Amino acid sequence: MSMKEEEMIEKLRKEVEIPDKVRQKANEAFASIKKDAGAGAAEERAAERRTGGRMPGKKLWILAAAAILAFGTVTAGAAAYMKWSKSLSDGMAVEEEQKRELEDAHMAAPIDQSVTDQGVTVTMVQTIVDQHFLRISLKVEGYEPPQGEQPDFGRTLITIDGKNIDDAENEEDYVNLSSYFFDNIVQSPEDGKAVNLDGTPFTEDQEISYVLEDGSMEYNIVLFNAESENYFMEKPIHLELTGLGGLYLEGYRPNIEGTWSFDWNLERSDMVRACSPDIALGDTGAVVEKIEISPISAQVTYRFPRTKTKEKGYNDSGEEIDVELTEEPPELTGVKMKDGTTYSYLYGGPGSCGFSSDEGEEYIHTFGLNRILDTAQIESFLFLKSIPEDEEPLTEENFYIVPANEKTAGRNY
Known part of the structure; x- marks a missing residue:
């Protein structure tokens, strides 16, 4: 095989990104191509002498087509990552x-289950799960x-391991459910x-689509x-959506009476980074003992003395x-990344906070x-210290900064 062929195939290798688990098949495909090319080495050398050392156009095209075909197969396998x-x-x-x-x-797992009722097709596209959260994304076709x-389903029924989450x-x-x-x-x-998905500012008078x-x-x-x-992992989950309509001031108004049901199991995942900084946040009395953060959620454990304060408020009579x-x-509100990028507002809800017992300081x-x-x-976690006046953006001066170092083995990755 000529140097130009090797360079061409290497270029194809670099331009098409493939996962490790299918790379071996790609290598086998290339080995087969090389073997086929080597089988006619004598003919190729004769052809090279006749053409001044250049690969005949037809042979080059066949080799390139075979390489592209091999990578086309691999790319199709890799395409599952994109759905x-x-x-x-x-x-x-x-x-x-x-x-x-x-x-x-x-x-994250693709589910790809579809149910059609009343002309409306609902497809469960995928899920994302960690130790406390489960996100489910569904595609709805045939209804505008x-x-x-504001569209909504009339009823959402979910059972986990046979238990209705509404009957905890x-x-x-106890499972908190939010949907939209x-x-x-x-x-x-x-x-x-x-902001709008395209990055433009959201305005109150714009039409929502x-x-x-x-x-x-x-x-x-x-x-x-x-x-x-890990409440949601390795358990059978059943989801049933009933009715499709809209939300109004007086409540839900049905437009379609259909039912769309799905059943699946999630695999176990432990993609969590655990840090035990044991750092005091200024003179607030709060000590950050542990931070567990996954790609989709965070949990902070503090040691914090119970302190009561009194503020003016109003009763039901005014x-x-x-x-x-x-x-x-x-509160932990943001993070600073190693490349210098700062995300000051990471809260995406839902969430919970409070003391873990009636007497302790956890x-x-x-x-x-x-x-x-x-x-x-x-690189570091950002805990809110103060809020600037006149809606100015938050800066590092507005945060207690806690380095993201791991002092315990935990579940780091």
Whole structure:
């Protein structure tokens, strides 16, 4: 095989990014190509003498076509990494390499189940799961909401391991559910303001659209369990959506009476970075004992003395009264990445916070993120110290900065 052929194949190798698990098949394909070329080496050398050392055009085309065919097969296998919903891929600003890592770790999984009823097809596209959160993304085709209507399903029924999440009998089984049709609006992690998916500022008078360019809509469900780690993993899950209509001031108004049901199991994933900084946040009395952060959520464990304060408030009759409040530690609101990028507003809800017992000083804050993070690239965590006046953007002066160093083995990766 000539040097030019080797260079051409190497160029094809570099231009097409493939995962490790299919790279061996690609190498075997190239080996086969080389073997076939080597079988006619004598004829090729004679042809080279006749053509001044250049590969005959037909042979070069056949070799190139074979190489492209081999890589075409590999690319088709790699394409599974790209089938993300728009609301999760663009809405949570996930990069292509992150998609591969999340799927390889079984944190993100394609489901690809479709159900059609009343002319409306609902497809479960994918899920993303970690130790406390499960995000489900569905595609809805065959329905376009009336002008000005906020679409919604009439009823969402979910059972996990045979248990209806609405019938939880103890805190360990309590699941918070939030759901919404994606409206092409996201929260900027830099300043917390609402922006359109294309990056333009959101304005109060703009028309909100739930329909994507291909005419479909995307419905997202977020499940949250604060008490039990890995609650959603390796369990049978059943989802049933009933009715499709719109939300109005008087409540839900049905337009279509259909039912769309799905059943699946999630694999186990432990893509969590754990840090134990044991750092005090200024003179607040709060000590950050542990931070667990996954690409989609964070949990902070503090040591924090219980302190009561009184503020003026009003009762149901409008009378001014003293309200007793329990002070809270400074919240983790952002991170600084190793490349210098700062995300000041990461809260994407839902979440929970509070003391873990009636008497102790352990305080836990758990919440979902509004973007997908490469947690290995986090340099430091940003805890809110103060809010600047006149809606000025937050700077490092407004944060307690906690380095992202690991003092314990934990579950770092």
